[in-house]
Amino acid sequence: MTNTVLRQQPELVELFQHTIMEKRLGHAYLFEGSRGTGKQEMARWIAQMLFCEDLQNNQPCQRCNHCHRIAAGEFPDVAEILPDGQSIKVGQVRELKSELSKSGMEGSRKVYLIHDAEKMTISASNSLLTFLEEPQSDTYLILMTTSKENILPTIRSRCQIVHFQTLNKQVLSETLIAKGVQPENAALLAAITNNQDEALELNQDETFHEAKKKVWRWFQLMMAQDPQAFLFVQMDLMEALKDKKDAQFYLDLLLLYYRDLLYTKYQNQQAVVNRKYMETYENLAVGIRHPEITRQMESILNGKKRLDANVQLQGVLENISLENTL
Template sequence: MTKTWEELEQLQPIVLKMLKNSLLKDRVAHAYLFEGMRGTGKKDIGFLLAKSVFCHEPIEGYQPCEACTNCKRINHGNHPDIHLVEPDGLSIKKAQIHALQEEFAKTGVESKKKLYMLVHADKMTTNAANSLLKFLEEPHPGTMAILITEQAQQILPTILSRCQIIGFTPLSPKNLEKKLVQQGVNPQMAPVLASLTNNLDEALEMSHDDWFVQAQKIVVKLYEVLKKNSLEAMVTLQENWFPHFKEKEQVDRGLDLLLLIFKDLLYIQLGKIDHIVTLSESSRLEQYALQTSGRRLTEQMAAILEAKRKLHANMNPQLLMEELVLKLQEGSSLV
């Protein structure tokens, strides 16, 4: 499904503004490097730029009309002057770059313009990269390149110096939420995932991970027993938390989930209900928010962040959690 200019503008407003200015001023570069995390719209925007350049009647001088033969052929992936190069196996080979050069030595089929897009440009072999470099140093008139990568640091500096580098920012939590729901993730779970990572792949992986689903339940249970006596909280640690959160990374993820609950309580108190991410527990959280103060919540959040710091400084996770639970319970009967 091809994306419109408006849709992609919501995803990457700064990138689209730069491209719009270049198109309007007729200053489109002969080589671009689109760099950023996976799932940030690099390939979609590459095709959008191709349509803008090849479109017979661009709207307002920069937006592809989506109706002309060029726009339609690009959307269907069969425009003769647009070439997509992706890794053949694990890498982009020298032969693929040579085939591209031979293709580009011919005159454009439809016009004098030709465009090629290299996906995962960081996966070029050394020979392929050197061949491409010659191609970039002496571009044919009307030739345009779009290199796409998640790892710009893996690309030859000499190639980077010949491209206009455009950085793609990570998805905002709201955009990531939308993408997750589109991919079939439970709408109640999507906000939590989007709060823990801005990487679409990682979020999708977590959504299918039984360990993560169980972790959420244990964290909610721990929060609930915190309001009871310290003995019950310690028993919950022993029986539920420690058997589940074994690795350091797992404990860190558990602390992140716990922090989200306290953040949600604070949002409820501030009347920012639309900011809540633990949607499955929202009605219970609204009750709990009445039983505490903003100051207390801030102290508890600070204690969790301090526990995360100690975890990274290699403090014993068991001791750390016992200490944290006692801190979180301090004065809880007074609020």
Template sequence: MGLQAELTELQPVVMNLFLKSIRENRLSHGYLLEGARGTGKKRLALFLAQTLFCLEKKEQDVACGHCVNCVRIANDNHPDVHWLEPDGASIKIDQVRELKADLSKRGMESDRKVLIINEAEKMTAQAASSLLKFIEEPDSELLLLFITASSGRILPTIQSRLQTVSFKALSFKHLVKAFQEAGISEQKARIYASLTNNVKQGMLFEDDENFSEARKVVLKLYESLTRGEFSPLILIQDSWVPLFKEKAFCALGLELFLLLYRDRLYLTLFEEYQPVCSGQKDLLKQDALQISLAETTREIELILAAKSKLDSNMNMQLLMEQLILKMQRR
């Protein structure tokens, strides 16, 4: 599948907007591409650059993806396509000065130039102010593409001079497919896709031994509550607390815990539902038949309430022990 087709499937509304503008020769001088990580913003920026320099474009395929220029742009090797990215934690004014010097020169191979600023929210105030001239007095042959996952951190003076295009979060189906294409099993892909819309983050889960251990502990906690074969309070003390020391990781543990109860809820409501935790499908289907909808809903509310308390300074062991005691009061 070519990049144009891939992006059309991934972000149909965004692509319809840009394809119409390209075919009618009405591209704006600058865009703010905003949306969650992993939603295709960088690939869209690359695609737009390719449409300007493609040597074999057609009415339907506005960037072929395989000509010399398309390949060079894909490999970050075209002299008239400039990328600006954070150097460490931020995009600094020295980077902007160097870039402005390059942009002030004639294009190496044509009069067209493209500037793509990735993670634009990380520009220092000085760097952002220094770029304003290019936005206020745009060169007619310069296309500006600002990419951000946090549009609220972009200076209003910059936002007001760009056309904002919002990218929708990826669907569960698209995320599962993306994880599988990255070599993840479907069973794991469904879990990762329920926790993050960022494929790179999911790959971190895959490589993290603590994440694998977290899934085991969470499942054991669920079984201790539903089967009563061992004490959930002892499990919290012996397994949960040593593993989930950090607040963020504890939040992830509660999210994994919540997935089991959500699956049970949907299995209660919909007979044909395919659970996210597919490895526990038989266990959850059995519980869905035996535990009332009201009880499942109550337990979900308790887990959500515990997650909200993580932002306070409450002791995490105490928080989990209170959660378990409340869940045991049927």
């Protein structure tokens, strides 16, 4: 876990190291940021810092019984609350407050983690305020959210808000590879999304892998100035697209292929995401000028804007085909 949080949020690791070692840890924090940025890992790492039996260089040892049980979510003095269905209900918060009043099983400290805190009902949020207004000593509360605007202002004002930056593309790619994603897919997924969870879900989705193939074929047809690119929209792309969101995703993939080509043209091969197509990019780069690649990318970006303006989906894609084969 230490290696994970160090890769994901090194600055926050350093911040909380100093805060904990100097005994200045606050009673309530609100961790906010997009999914996959390490909020849960950081919260559990902080709990390990508080309970580890053998800290090593101001880091949890990751070997002791306490570290293992916290990582597994089985430590009695670290409680976690997740939504019950679509929301976190008042009964869950009342049970939390009841636990807060009891003595710790392994010492005086207690840590409580609330996941998806924006899903607390109004009643649950109001019930939590009593702890935030009168926190108990050696008791720490960490709320995690992807949308701090949906947390009651009265709760936000009583928490120290910690923003989790989106992950560096290289860091995200390395993290995905460590979780079993093929390197070529990891680089592509990191280019498409900053969300680790979303990237992992996409990697397991066969429609994502089919989309890569279809968009690559569409890209090749347009680069060859083949009129079939127009028919390809109707015959192949439309059957795979359910809505505007799908079309936007296809255009994001298309932009990546054009961006790879532009990087190749500028001889910046290290920046190319789809390395397996490098030979094709190099061949294409010989016969096209920089301004033309840029023009075609602008056509795609304009298509994305038209989709946002609810212009008819098929017409937008067909127009891109026409503009990029003339």
